[in-house]
Amino acid sequence: MNPLIKISLVGGWLPTTVWVLGLASLIFLILRLRRGWALRVLISAVLSAVLVFGIHWLLVYAFSLLGEPMPNSVIAWAGLGIFAVLIGGWAMKGSKTLRRALTPIAVVCALLLCGLQINAYFGQYVNLGTLLGASDVNLPTLPSQYAKGMQSSAAPAGQPAVTRWRAPAGLPSRGKLFQAQIPGTSSGFHARAAIVYLPPAYEAAHRPLLPVLVLVAGQPGGPQRWVDAGDLAPIMNAFAKDHDGLAPVTVVVDATGSTSANTMCMDSKIAQAGTYLSKDVPAWIKANLNVQPDNSRWAFGGFSFGGTCAIQMGTMYPRTYPNIIDLSGQLEPEISANKSTTINASFGSDTAGFEAVLPMTLLQEKTYPHSAAYFSVGVNDSHYGPDMAVMAAAAKASGMHVKDVQVPGKAHSWSSARIGLRGGLDFLAKRLGLVP
Template identity: 40%
Template sequence: MDFLDKLSLVDGPFFWTVLGAGIAGGAFLLFRPSWRWVLSIVVAVVVAIAVVAFIHWLLVNVLTVFPEDLPVDVLAWSVVAFSALALFLFRLPGSSWRVRSAAAGSFVAVLLFAALQINSYFGLNHTAADLLGHNVGRIPELGDEFKKVASGPLPVSAHGAGIVRRASIPGTESGFKAQDAFIYLPPAYLATNRTQLPVLVLFAGQPGRPADWLTGGLLEPTMNAFAAKHGGVAPVVVVVDPNGSDTANTMCMDSRIARADTYLAVDVPRWINSTLDVSADPRKWGVGGFSFGATCAMQMTTLHPEIYPSFIAFSGEREPSLGPDRQRTIQTAFGGDSAAFDALTPLTLMKKQSYAGHAGFIAVGTADGEFSHFATELATAARGSGFDIRQASVVGAGHSWAVAVQELPSAMDFLAPRWGITQ
């Protein structure tokens, strides 16, 4: 089992073996010296495109599993997988058991190849343990020794690196039921004389879960590296669930869907302040996220700058959304009241209010076409409203966790002086 946990899904022997098997399997499925088979290939591709297009439309426009269209790369690899399935089925009639077995093996190889390519695009699961949730499942609960106590912090042995714990943050005020949060405690927090550190609240994408910051976002090693440069000092990071499940979408708003804004702006800060030994100075708090989580982070800072004065936005949306149909979003969440929805969006708020003295870090992949435009529009609006904005782009990256992995260190360096953390 340990071997499987360490199995890399993005490089190494397993990845390259699947790559080779996928190419060989694809060649077997494509090759058959017959003009009729050429027609079968055309039919398979056309059918695959139609099936993928329908499923994509269903997921985005009907079931609203995704708030935006999926990247072209992901759709293309999905077409490859469905084309392989069609060619496998076309091979079955009149074939020997050997040919059927070879076709089945070839289909599985192509399917695995396509799945690894999609995973590599999103950058979510680096190992089999990430995919299976083994490492995340082993993370223990936040113990009393790490909590704020009336008599002062309990003595804890100094650590060379930070640790991650899980905890349930109740929706006392909001009534919201969230999945467990994950808390990164830096080395300075684990010292006997615990210092009150800055706080960074993070959100994952949608669909997604808080654990995605540990797998795709490589949060723990990134924060440990930052702490190592600053004598063990780094923010306490709390990765929170704003949706309640992997596929739900609250848009981080108080609406007919849920009181997510109240949860994030009241329940979460209250729990952090009452449970953890952290700085009570609001200037030392920040919020961030990837994709949906980036949009949520900008909402928190523009709506509640007194709680979250700084934000980090990786590959954020233009505005909260349940899907491409804006009117459907407004109807579902606000009963068709456009004014109520608009009043809560960052772009609207940044037109009306001044955010002088506040800061934001915005990053996006250069291959993430639509989201690159969003990033430019949001950064321009933020600067116009007084934010101190730092922009970055990751060359060649699409809508991928690679943006967060590469740019989180830069975002931390940008915000460190505001948090009183010096080199």
């Protein structure tokens, strides 16, 4: 395994080095302007602002390449990158050979700083491996010895897994990660490989019937994001350590089909993603894993796009997924900031059909007294925070048992999602049958 792919992008020596080089480069570029530098800096600043806001508007509203507006801090760092390029152009004029050679290097260093800060906001890439698509996690295929069929505990289906459970001697302290292909038998949906976490208790000779947690990552992304950026294994292992080896069997599924696709987690003209998640995935889990067949012990969770997906599953299919962990989700699924574009792409001209399956519509029309939902969002998440408050209030009004949490010091990032997942597990532990 190449040790370079483990170099962190969110802490350690590399971000510090990039900060130093980036700031020094910006100072170098400005000093290279010499006479008339103030006017050139002003012109570059104004032009970069015009360009970044113009490009942002085109990407979000004209071409619908971004599903929603970017946070102000992300726009600011992108603008600083454009500013560095413009200043670099000024600095190249009249420079001697050495300084002319150093100028593009300085521009690259400044751009690296801006890119690093944008990534820090989202927490999308945690190391060089995740950035380059070379994961440092090589997951084996789910082996046959973990498949359904081995003897379960004496606790009957529907009873908490903790019933009569005592961790046997020699039980591992950590769970295991595998990959598995879940076919779209009913939906026809072509998903990438899912990731399966089996907790320590699953290693017992007499396995308890463990609850299930289905997870979805953000978009763009895929199941691997919950391993790389979401720290899935450490979080679940820590939970298992505190609960005598018990934790949910966690299946991270692909709800989009590719990194850039957007199915909106529903059945539409785009794909039958709703059927895949509500029928194909549960059917595969029950057929292939020793888990609790009673869906009252099942949960569905996710971050960002996945959080929106979670509340969609909880409102559309409450008997399948009565427990929800919505981490920084949206008020409603979308492909574009322009709602008509979203509706046309997914439902054609059927606006009523689209509105009828939205979580807010269902929460207002139905009651969910047997459901529970955990909502978590970064306190600095100005875009998704207000949506989350509205959604949590609607869920509570529909009869759901709700907990609504704001994560201090966090924005719309994977660091917020990691904290939220821990809180969601604690909130749902009794309902999932993991505590008495």
